[in-house]
Amino acid sequence: MVTDYTEHRLAIVGAGVMGTNITTLAVGYGVPVVLVDLNDDVLSLARTTVAQKLRHAQLMGALPHDRPQGELVTSVSLGDAADATTVIEAVVEVPETKAKVLAEISALVGPGTTLISNTSCVPIDELADSVTHADKLVGVHFMNPSYLIKMVEVIQGGRTSDVTLESVNSLLAALGRDALVVRDSAGFVINRLLHPLINSAATLVQEGVASVEVIDGLLEGCLGHSTGPLRTADLIGLDNLVDSLNVLYERREDESCRPCELLLSKVREGDLGRKSGRGFYGYGKVAS
Amino acid sequence: MTIEQTSGLAPVTAEAIAGSLESFFTERLKTEVALDQDLFKSGLVSSMFAMELVVHLEASYDIAIIGPELKLDNFRTVQAMTALVLRLRDAEGMGEDG
Numbered sequence: 001m002v003t004d005y006t007e008h009r010l011a012i013v014g015a016g017v018m019g020t021n022i023t024t025l026a027v028g029y030g031v032p033v034v035l036v037d038l039n040d041d042v043l044s045l046a047r048t049t050v051a052q053k054l055r056h057a058q059l060m061g062a063l064p065h066d067r068p069q070g071e072l073v074t075s076v077s078l079g080d081a082a083d084a085t086t087v088i089e090a091v092v093e094v095p096e097t098k099a100k101v102l103a104e105i106s107a108l109v110g111p112g113t114t115l116i117s118n119t120s121c122v123p124i125d126e127l128a129d130s131v132t133h134a135d136k137l138v139g140v141h142f143m144n145p146s147y148l149i150k151m152v153e154v155i156q157g158g159r160t161s162d163v164t165l166e167s168v169n170s171l172l173a174a175l176g177r178d179a180l181v182v183r184d185s186a187g188f189v190i191n192r193l194l195h196p197l198i199n200s201a202a203t204l205v206q207e208g209v210a211s212v213e214v215i216d217g218l219l220e221g222c223l224g225h226s227t228g229p230l231r232t233a234d235l236i237g238l239d240n241l242v243d244s245l246n247v248l249y250e251r252r253e254d255e256s257c258r259p260c261e262l263l264l265s266k267v268r269e270g271d272l273g274r275k276s277g278r279g280f281y282g283y284g285k286v287a288s
Numbered sequence: 289m290t291i292e293q294t295s296g297l298a299p300v301t302a303e304a305i306a307g308s309l310e311s312f313f314t315e316r317l318k319t320e321v322a323l324d325q326d327l328f329k330s331g332l333v334s335s336m337f338a339m340e341l342v343v344h345l346e347a348s349y350d351i352a353i354i355g356p357e358l359k360l361d362n363f364r365t366v367q368a369m370t371a372l373v374l375r376l377r378d379a380e381g382m383g384e385d386g
Contacts, residue, residue, distance in 0.1 A: 056339040058358050148335055227334070235336070274336070284340075 005030045005067060005174040011081030012036070013101055014090035015046035015074070017237055017275055018118055021146035022088060023072065024053035028147055029175045030067035035074045036081055043074040057147040064176065078104055086114040086171055088140070093243035095122045099130040106131035114167045116140045120240070121187045121195070121247040124157030135161035138168050140179075141188060144235055154179045155188050186251040187244075194232070195245055196256035199263065201229040205280070206262040212280045230280040234273035238266050300349065300377060305370045312344065313366075323366045338363055345369060351376040 008031045012019050015037035026033045027050065035050075037043050050072060057063050073080070081087050087109060091101050098119060105115060115137045117127055128134035139155030146152075152172060156165055165181070172179050182189045201215050210218075216228025233241055242264060248257040266272075266279060273279030306323060313321045317332055327333040333341070341363050342353055351373060353362075362372045 052339075055342070055354075055358060056335075059338060059342060059360060059363075060335050061360065145335075 003170050003173045005070075008086065008171055008174055009084050010034070010171075011084035011087045012090055013078065013081060013087065013105060014092070015042050016090065016092070017144060017240070018142060018146070019090040020046050020049045020053060021144055022090060022118065022142055024050050024057060024145075025142070025147040025175055025177075027070040027072050028054055028057050028063040030064070030070050031174065032070040033072050034080050034084060035072065036078055037074075037076065039076060043076065047072070047074060053145065053147065056145070060148055062147050078108060081105060082108045084109070084113065086116060086167070088116040088118055090118040093120055093122070093240050093247065095126070095247060098122060099127055102127055102137070103130040106133070111136070114138065114164055114171070116168065118142055120191050121244045123186050123251070124155050124184050125159060128157055128159050134159040136164050138164050139184075139188070140168060140172070141190060142177075150176065150178050152177050152179050153188055153190050154181045155184055156181055157184045187248045191244060191248070194229075195241065195248055196254065198229045198233045198236075198241060199245055199258075199260055200256060202233070202262050202280075203260040205230070206260055233263075234279035234281055234283075237273050237275055238263055238279050239272050242267050300373070300382070302370050302374060305349070305373050306366050308348070309366045309369055321366060325366070326364050328360065328364055333363075341369070345373060349373045349377060350382070351380065 010026050010031055011034045012023050013036045015035050019035060019037070023033050023035050023046070035043065035046060037046065054069070087105050089098060089102055089105065091097050098117060102115065102117065109115070111133055113136065115131060117124060117137065117139050118141065119127065119139060120141065124137060124139040128137045131137050137157060138160045139157065141153035141155065143149035143152065154165070154168060154172070169179060185192065187195060204210055204215055205212055212230050216230050219225040219228045227235070242259045245257050245259040248254065270276060271278045274283055277283050310321065313319070319332070321327065321332065328338075338360065342358070345351065346353055353372070353376065357372065357376065362368055
């Protein structure tokens, strides 16, 4: 098993909240990254965001001191991902988009390259239909912020090989992460539990049962959650949350996963959470 | 005592910095904080809010908090943040009389 950080070269496709989070983690742990997205404006913003997140990671003492930062290259060409030892897909939580991007990545890389999807909810075996080597695809659900939360949820799809699982464990060890492995299921473990909770919390606000602050205050103060469900929703991004809830609702027909009207209206109004400066809470200005 | 008040910048005596921070916390956290209160230990400040504090201090006092100064201990209390601002401004030759 390769655990030396110098043996890894990452390509990350999608420079949004999670793409920049994972890039920060990797670069901070000395692993070079090619970050790919559709246009230069997005990538320019991503470089600034990654620099801010690296400062945040340093502030919190979350990076190792024994290695130089990995090089960050940004590119609009997926072809630049071809030489990576592992490619991580971190595009929007829309199954068709993820499948299309994974198919394009799969056509570029060699049979030895590990493919990771950072999906929150889409079953890995469903995505595996789009790639040439289904045994090389594995799910890794990084948390947000990826560079501060050490635990990750790893999803072994029905066709994910043990060799691939070993390879991803090696990468995660090099990135200082701890992994717990689960079997495939829409939403896996974390979001089958968390997303209906957040949706229910938003519904309680919509019904006027309690305010945002009271709901978070109760879950933090009584249940020991370090971040309440609605503050967590703002961190995830309300647009991504709605996309994920739709994936869960379509596959599980669980009414608690049908996005409530308050969530939908916030997304329509552009109040997407921390990344847009306002969601359930206001953040003054756009935070990193 | 001369209080420097250049356009757009907050005053830079220890008392003024501490006072401004106290107002900032009252507004953002809806609670009053003591000068020596450990904001992290008391759970008032999250890891995400810590970074907002860095940006707030840099923008308010025209300083760059980088290298070894970018560590949590410098942001634990209002006193520690006040000392950090004064230290960095002194290093840049922006002392209160300058």
